[in-house]
Amino acid sequence: MIKLKEPNPLNLLGIRQLKVPSPHCDYIKIPLRYNLERSIQKWIIDNLKGRYYIGTSVSIRAEGGTETVCKIGFEDTKELSYFTLACPLLKYK
Numbered sequence: 001m002i003k004l005k006e007p008n009p010l011n012l013l014g015i016r017q018l019k020v021p022s023p024h025c026d027y028i029k030i031p032l033r034y035n036l037e038r039s040i041q042k043w044i045i046d047n048l049k050g051r052y053y054i055g056t057s058v059s060i061r062a063e064g065g066t067e068t069v070c071k072i073g074f075e076d077t078k079e080l081s082y083f084t085l086a087c088p089l090l091k092y093k
Contacts, residue, residue, distance in 0.1 A: 008049055017041075018053040018073070025052075025073035026080045029059055030090060032068045039089055040072065048083065050076040 010016035021027070030036075041054050053073040058066050074080040084090065 010049075010051060011045075016045075016051055018051060021053050021055065021071065021073060022075075025075055026077050027053075027071055027073040028080060028084060029057065029069040029071050032056060032070045036089065037070050040070065040087065043087055043089060044072075044083070047086070048074075048079050050074060050079050052079070 008016065018025070037054060037056065044052055044054070052075070053071070055071055057069050057071040059069045061067055072083070074083065
């Protein structure tokens with residue numbers, strides 16, 4: 001159930017989720033696990049209001065090699081901060 005009380009105009013127009021990563025967004029990368037991308041997208045829709053990007057990317061690990069990560073970006077820096085602090089999907093490995 002959506003926790004926001006008023007309809008979001010960006011959702012109604014279908015322009016809330018960005019199709020490509022934009023340079024003006026702030027990003028976080030987290031290791032990709034099964035079904036994580038869809039669960040995070042649902043959490044963002046239910047709890048945040050602004051525009052966002054979510055997609056998979058390949059990242060280079062510090063110890064060498066590559067890994068698939070989930071790249072999540074927000075236009076509003078405050079929403080990125082709230083997401084990293086409040087999203088329960090980020091707390092478990």
